[in-house]
Amino acid sequence: MLFLPLLAVLVQALSGAPVDAMQAPPGTTAIVFLFTSTDCPVSNRYAPELRRIADAFASKGVVFRLVYPSPADDARAIHEHMAAYAYSGAFDAVRDPKQSLAKFTGATITPEAAVVVGGRVAYRGRIDDRFVDLGRERPAPTRRDLFDALSAIVDGKPVPHPTTQAVGCFISDLAR
Amino acid sequence: MKRNFCFAMALVAAVAAARILSPTVRAQARATEKPTQVTYTKDVAPLLADRCGMCHHAGGSAPFTLLSYSDAKRHAGQIATVTGNRFMPPWKADPADGPFVGQHPLTDREVLVLRRWLDAGTPEGDPRDLPAPREWVEGWQLGKPDLVITLKQPYTLPPEGTDAFRIFVLPIPVDTERFVRGLEFRPGNAKVVHHANIRIDTTSVSRKLDEAGPGPGYDGLIARTATYPDGHFLGWTPGQVAPLLPAELAWRLERNTDLVVELHMQPSGKPEQVSPSIGLYFGDAPPTRTPAMLRLGRQDIDIPAGDANYVITDSYTLPVDVDVEAVQPHAHYRARDVRGEATLPDGSTKRLIDIADWDFRWQHVYRFVTPLSLPKGTTVSMRYTYDNSETNERNPQRPPIRARWGQRSAEEMGDLWLQVLPRNDDDLNRLSRDFRPKVAAEDVKGYESEIEKHPADAGLHDDVALLYLELGKSDSAIAHFTTSLRLKPQSAAAHYNLGTALTVARRLDEAAAEYRQALRIDPDYANAHNNLGNVLLAQRRFDEAIHEFSEVVRLQPASAAAQKNLAAAYAAAGRSPRF
Numbered sequence: 109m110l111f112l113p114l115l116a117v118l119v120q121a122l123s124g125a126p127v128d129a130m131q132a133p134p135g136t137t138a139i140v141f142l143f144t145s146t147d148c149p150v151s152n153r154y155a156p157e158l159r160r161i162a163d164a165f166a167s168k169g170v171v172f173r174l175v176y177p178s179p180a181d182d183a184r185a186i187h188e189h190m191a192a193y194a195y196s197g198a199f200d201a202v203r204d205p206k207q208s209l210a211k212f213t214g215a216t217i218t219p220e221a222a223v224v225v226g227g228r229v230a231y232r233g234r235i236d237d238r239f240v241d242l243g244r245e246r247p248a249p250t251r252r253d254l255f256d257a258l259s260a261i262v263d264g265k266p267v268p269h270p271t272t273q274a275v276g277c278f279i280s281d282l283a284r
Numbered sequence: 285m286k287r288n289f290c291f292a293m294a295l296v297a298a299v300a301a302a303r304i305l306s307p308t309v310r311a312q313a314r315a316t317e318k319p320t321q322v323t324y325t326k327d328v329a330p331l332l333a334d335r336c337g338m339c340h341h342a343g344g345s346a347p348f349t350l351l352s353y354s355d356a357k358r359h360a361g362q363i364a365t366v367t368g369n370r371f372m373p374p375w376k377a378d379p380a381d382g383p384f385v386g387q388h389p390l391t392d393r394e395v396l397v398l399r400r401w402l403d404a405g406t407p408e409g410d411p412r413d414l415p416a417p418r419e420w421v422e423g424w425q426l427g428k429p430d431l432v433i434t435l436k437q438p439y440t441l442p443p444e445g446t447d448a449f450r451i452f453v454l455p456i457p458v459d460t461e462r463f464v465r466g467l468e469f470r471p472g473n474a475k476v477v478h479h480a481n482i483r484i485d486t487t488s489v490s491r492k493l494d495e496a497g498p499g500p501g502y503d504g505l506i507a508r509t510a511t512y513p514d515g516h517f518l519g520w521t522p523g524q525v526a527p528l529l530p531a532e533l534a535w536r537l538e539r540n541t542d543l544v545v546e547l548h549m550q551p552s553g554k555p556e557q558v559s560p561s562i563g564l565y566f567g568d569a570p571p572t573r574t575p576a577m578l579r580l581g582r583q584d585i586d587i588p589a590g591d592a593n594y595v596i597t598d599s600y601t602l603p604v605d606v607d608v609e610a611v612q613p614h615a616h617y618r619a620r621d622v623r624g625e626a627t628l629p630d631g632s633t634k635r636l637i638d639i640a641d642w643d644f645r646w647q648h649v650y651r652f653v654t655p656l657s658l659p660k661g662t663t664v665s666m667r668y669t670y671d672n673s674e675t676n677e678r679n680p681q682r683p684p685i686r687a688r689w690g691q692r693s694a695e696e697m698g699d700l701w702l703q704v705l706p707r708n709d710d711d712l713n714r715l716s717r718d719f720r721p722k723v724a725a726e727d728v729k730g731y732e733s734e735i736e737k738h739p740a741d742a743g744l745h746d747d748v749a750l751l752y753l754e755l756g757k758s759d760s761a762i763a764h765f766t767t768s769l770r771l772k773p774q775s776a777a778a779h780y781n782l783g784t785a786l787t788v789a790r791r792l793d794e795a796a797a798e799y800r801q802a803l804r805i806d807p808d809y810a811n812a813h814n815n816l817g818n819v820l821l822a823q824r825r826f827d828e829a830i831h832e833f834s835e836v837v838r839l840q841p842a843s844a845a846a847q848k849n850l851a852a853a854y855a856a857a858g859r860s861p862r863f
Contacts, residue, residue: 147348149475155553156444180358193554240677243371243643247446247617247680278362 115227117212119175120203122183129173129202129209130227137169138230138261140254141222142199143215144174146181146189148277150242151219154235155193158219161235161255162198168262172199177218178280179205210279220274221254223261231257233272241275322401323409324353330415331397332356332363335373335388338523341420345474345522351418357406364402367395374522376646378638385651386524425525426468429563431458433543438559439500441476444551447645447693452501453485453494454543454562463534464513466527466565469520469545473558479647480560481546482518483510484537490544501547505691508747510544513537515575517610517649517703526651533575533705534567548647573705575609576715579723580624580666581699583730585689587618592673594618596698599665603718604711606704607655611637613668614699617644617678618687621669624700629661636664636702644678644693655705666700689733724751742771746781758789776806783815792819810839814846817853826857 116128132139142158144151162172174195176186181203190196204210213222213229223231236249257267322328332340332350339346349355356363366372367390379389390398401407433454441448471477485491489509494502512518514535517526529535543562580598587594613622624636637650658664672684680694681687687696706712731748738744749764765782772778783798799816802809817832833850840846854860 149347149552152553153444153551178358180354241369241371242366243374243645244677246677246682248682250682278359278365280358 117209119209120205122186122201122203124183127202129175129204129212130224132171135169136171137225138258139171139173139224140165140258141173141175141209141213141215141224143177143210143218143220143222143279145176145178145218145277145279146185148218150239150276152193154219155195157235159194159198161258164255165258165262166198170258170262174199174201175204175209175215176201177204177207177210177215180280207279214271215274216279217274217276218279219276223254223257223267225261229270230261231267231270233269234274237272239275321407321409322397322404323407323413324356324401325409325411325413327397327409328356328401329353331390331394333415333418335390335394337418337420338388341418343422344420345471347475353408357408360398360402360406364399367398374646376639376641376643376648377650378635378640381635381637382650383653385527385653424468424470424563426466426528426563426565429466429468430566431456431564432561433457433564434561435472435500435559437500438472438557441473441549441551441556441558443554443556447478448549448551449546449693450501450503450549451490451494451506451544451546452560453490454545455491456484456537456541456543456564458537458539458541460539462537462564463531463567463570464537464564465529465531465534465567466563467518468525468563468565470561470563471520471522471547471558472560473556474522476549476552476556477558477560478522478548478550478645480520481506481548481647482520482562483544483546484513484518485510485542485544486538486540491542506544506546512577514571515577515703517577517612517701519612519647519649521646521648524648526649528565529567531567531569532572534569534571535574536570537564548645550645574709574712575703575705576606576712576719578664578702578704578719579699579726580664580702581614581697581726583689583726583733585670585687585696585698587670587672587687587696589684589686590673592671592675594670594672595667596670597665597667598700599663600719600722601663602658602660602704602715604706604715605658605660606706606711606715607657608636608652608702608704609655610649610651610703612647612649612701613637613639613642613666614647614697614701615642615644615668615670616693616696617680618670618672618676618696619644619668619698620671620676622666622700623668624664624666624702626656626658627663627665629659634658637700642668658704664702666698668698668700670696670698688737689730690737721755724754727751728755740771742768742778745771746778749781749785753785753788758785761785762789762791774805776802776809776812779805780809780812780815783812787815787819792823795819796823808839810836810846813839814849817849821853821856826853826859829853830857 117130118126119129121127186201190201214232215222219235221235222229233253235254237251238249239245253269253272260267336350340350342349373388375387375389433456435452439450469480483506487509489507493507516535545560580600582596582598585596611624615622619642622639622642626634626636634656672687674682674684689696706715728748728751731744735744745764745768749761752761762785765785769778769782779798779802783795786795786798796816796819799812802812813832813835817829820829820832830853833853836846837850
């Protein structure tokens with residue numbers, strides 16, 4: 109049997125050093141990449157919900173990584189952003205100024221989640237369906253897509269809807 | 285010929301379909317225009333500065349700026365999309381309405397320019413083409429205010445939740461009557477403050493509501509005593525500043541008046557400090573003309589669960605000539621389609637406002653650039669459509685439930701406010717007299733519906749009883765004051781109120797008994813002595829009447845009215861006062 113090597117997807121640590129976004133500690137069942145930006149209001153409004161999801165799955169081998177794809181979001185802005193929205197501690201963060209990870213996962217929006225299991229994208233899309241479109245939002249979500257996807261993954265079941273449409277701010281057009 | 289016709293039809297269809305430009309339309313439009321290169325400096329920068337810059341500048345109310353090439357390039361995809369679907373610039377009214385102050389529409393052609401710039405790869409262009417940089421005034425847009433009013437301590441908005449509402453009551457420190465020509469609102473935290481609904485309260489009702497709870501402001505409803513001053517709107521939505529009024533239209537600000545500011549906020553994901561401030565601009569002279577506020581609308585709204593097409597209508601025929609200065613529609617989350625129009629005596633119609641996709645979050649005051657003149661005999665009307673089904677994503681209830689009239693955002697409302705300016709004070713009085721019974725009758729419906737929901741709320745019974753008195757329905761007033769008294773039997777005011785309604789109904793013995801009850805509870809209740817005196821006078825019981833009026837004079841020695849009433853009582857008794 110031939111083993112396919114998993115490709116490294118290079119992103120930047122906040123120190124500026126190149127790192128493989130797929131690198132994770134032993135025992136990791138899934139990596140959740142959360143594409144975000146310091147100035148996207150829709151993205152920021154999800155901070156409390158993301159912390160809840162991270163709390164629910166951190167003990168089940170799920171690693172949560174914030175991804176800042178906008179080149180304008182530098183390390184200092186990211187540190188401030190993570191402190192302000194209480195991400196620090198519960199989340200790693202990487203920069204993706206060349207948008208390699210965005211391309212690899214197919215993410216185009218902030219906030220958008222991509223869940224990688226065994227080197228493959230098992231879920232990519234919205235966190236939940238609270239935002240129907242920009243300027244059109246439900247008072248509460250009717251589907252918690254990311255939560256449901258992670259529940260399926262940790263239970264070893266197929267993800268019900270592997271891709272959904274995220275609503276929010278466009279990831280900068282630099283790499284289009 | 286045929287091809288051109290098809291193109292025109294396609295454009296009309298695209299405009300009708302929420303103005304989303306299909307790729308076919310784009311391709312055809314491109315084919316009919318000169319193939320010049322769209323660049324940032326020549327084509328895009330002027331549009332962004334002119335139509336977006338008032339919010340998207342550093343320190344503006346938008347979350348990011350759009351005034352440099354790198355900013356614009358970074359957001360080019362988003363810009364093309366949100367202008368294409370008309371989410372931005374935010375303007376809910378049909379572009380054919382108005383024109384209104386602060387309207388910054390992009391034409392279909394301009395939207396195409398932004399799309400073509402994206403498609404061309406966001407070229408920068410020749411720096412010499414850049415328009416002169418615009419200066420954005422920091423701070424007060426109307427200049428230095430004569431008086432600035434701020435919250436004593438900032439309010440902390442929690443990090444999450446749906447739309448949040450908080451009412452702040454701010455005393456206006458003026459030591460004499462002033463004439464207000466302008467009010468500018470600064471949100472203090474533009475990131476979370478979505479709009480402000482501003483009224484004034486000359487009573488202490490709002491102040492007491494604020495003082496009753498902890499922290500700055502209170503949760504709940506704007507009190508009925510908080511009103512628009514002299515028929516002037518005082519609201520704020522992002523990017524908008526109401527211009528200074530002409531001196532002749534200033535509104536009178538009395539001493540001891542409070543500003544009542546209801547903030548609609550959207551949590552940002554982290555705790556936010558909110559500290560709004562209000563600048564007032566005074567004129568030198570009292571107004572010579574006063575507008576009136578007309579309110580069309582229904583308070584008997586009762587939408588069945590699941591009804592996707594519930595319609596309310598209302599209308600009013602003007603008894604005098606007026607100029608419509610501004611309109612403001614109001615409804616909550618279930619309203620879909622909001623329309624107002626005027627039908628002139630000759631049968632022709634003029635549109636006031638059309639909003640095809642009502643959004644509760646854009647509570648805008650639409651001020652006509654040129655006031656709309658409507659002659660006497662014109663009928664102003666409204667027609668609002670509601671969707672209380674599950675297909676309305678904004679529906680606050682899932683599954684949907686019956687929705688009745690109410691001021692809470694989970695209930696429904698449907699009002700169209702019109703600020704109108706009559707020709708002169710005589711016309712203003714004629715209009716006010718003619719209109720008041722209509723609005724009072726509608727308010728009664730709202731109160732009756734609230735009372736059904738909260739039958740033990742004595743304040744609701746008191747308020748509706750006063751409206752019934754105003755409408756000449758003293759029996760209904762007596763019934764509600766009686767209920768109120770049953771709810772708070774130890775209240776002198778409750779006895780007094782019932783006595784007043786009984787007096788109006790000429791049930792004088794019962795009225796006197798209620799005033800006496802009030803005085804048993806509060807012997808120093810001057811108004812109760814006064815009204816009892818009047819009843820006794822009408823019953824020709826002069827000695828007792830003189831006694832009551834003497835009590836009023838004792839309690840209110842500085843009151844000229846009290847002296848006059850006492851003198852009148854002596855005169856009626858055919859006696860001269862003994863001092």
